[in-house]
Amino acid sequence: MNNCGTVALTTRRLLLRRFVPEDADTMYQTWAADPEVTRYLRWPPHASPAETANILRGWCFAYDEEPDYYNWAITLKESGTLIGSISLLAKSGGYEPGYALGRAYWHQGYATEALCAVVEFAFGALGLPQLYCRHEAPNLASGRVMEHAGFVYDHDARCKSFDHKREFVCRCYLLQNPLYANQNPGAVCSH
Known part of the structure; x- marks a missing residue:
C-alpha cells in the first residue's frame, strides 16, 4: 500500500479537503449534532460545540502524525460550503469508507460522488485490492449510495457503535x- 495521507480530491461538484479547526462550528451545526443525521451512524450526536471542536482537533493532529490517516471535509466546489465528511478507516481485514452529510444535502448525489472519489483514490493512489462498506440495516439510503458507487451486498453482520x-x-x-479481480472496470464509480 502506498500511504500518502489525506490529499485533496475533486469531483464535478465537490472538493474533498482536509479539515481545519475553523470547520468545527459548521460541522456541529450541519451534521454532527443532528440526531436525524447520526441516527444510523456508529456515534451519537455531539452534545456541544466544544465536543465537535475537540474531535476536530484530534483529526487535524492525525493528518501530520499518521501517514495512513484518511479523513476529508466534503465541500461544494463552487461555494466552498462544508456539507459533510468522508473517511477511509483501516479495519481488520481491510479499509472501510464512512460518510455523513448534513440533511440539507441528502438526495442530491453528493454522498455517491464523494464515495466514488474516495474509491478511485483508494484503488489508484493507494493500490488497495478491495474495500468494504456497511450500514445499519434500516438505512436503505446509505445502501443505495454504496450500490451506486459499485459496492455489492455480501452479507449481514452484528455491528457495534464506537462506544x-x-x-x-x-x-x-x-x-x-478491477486490477485485482475479474470485474468490469466500468462498474467502478462511473459517476
Whole structure:
C-alpha cells in the first residue's frame, strides 16, 4: 500500500479537503449534532460545540502524525460550503469508507460522488485490492449510495457503535479493485 495521507480530491461538484479547526462550528451545526443525521451512524450526536471542536482537533493532529490517516471535509466546489465528511478507516481485514452529510444535502448525489472519489483514490493512489462498506440495516439510503458507487451486498453482520453501547444488524458490501479481480472496470464509480 502506498500511504500518502489525506490529499485533496475533486469531483464535478465537490472538493474533498482536509479539515481545519475553523470547520468545527459548521460541522456541529450541519451534521454532527443532528440526531436525524447520526441516527444510523456508529456515534451519537455531539452534545456541544466544544465536543465537535475537540474531535476536530484530534483529526487535524492525525493528518501530520499518521501517514495512513484518511479523513476529508466534503465541500461544494463552487461555494466552498462544508456539507459533510468522508473517511477511509483501516479495519481488520481491510479499509472501510464512512460518510455523513448534513440533511440539507441528502438526495442530491453528493454522498455517491464523494464515495466514488474516495474509491478511485483508494484503488489508484493507494493500490488497495478491495474495500468494504456497511450500514445499519434500516438505512436503505446509505445502501443505495454504496450500490451506486459499485459496492455489492455480501452479507449481514452484528455491528457495534464506537462506544460499544449499542449493537445492531448491519448490511456489509464489498468492492474489488478491477486490477485485482475479474470485474468490469466500468462498474467502478462511473459517476
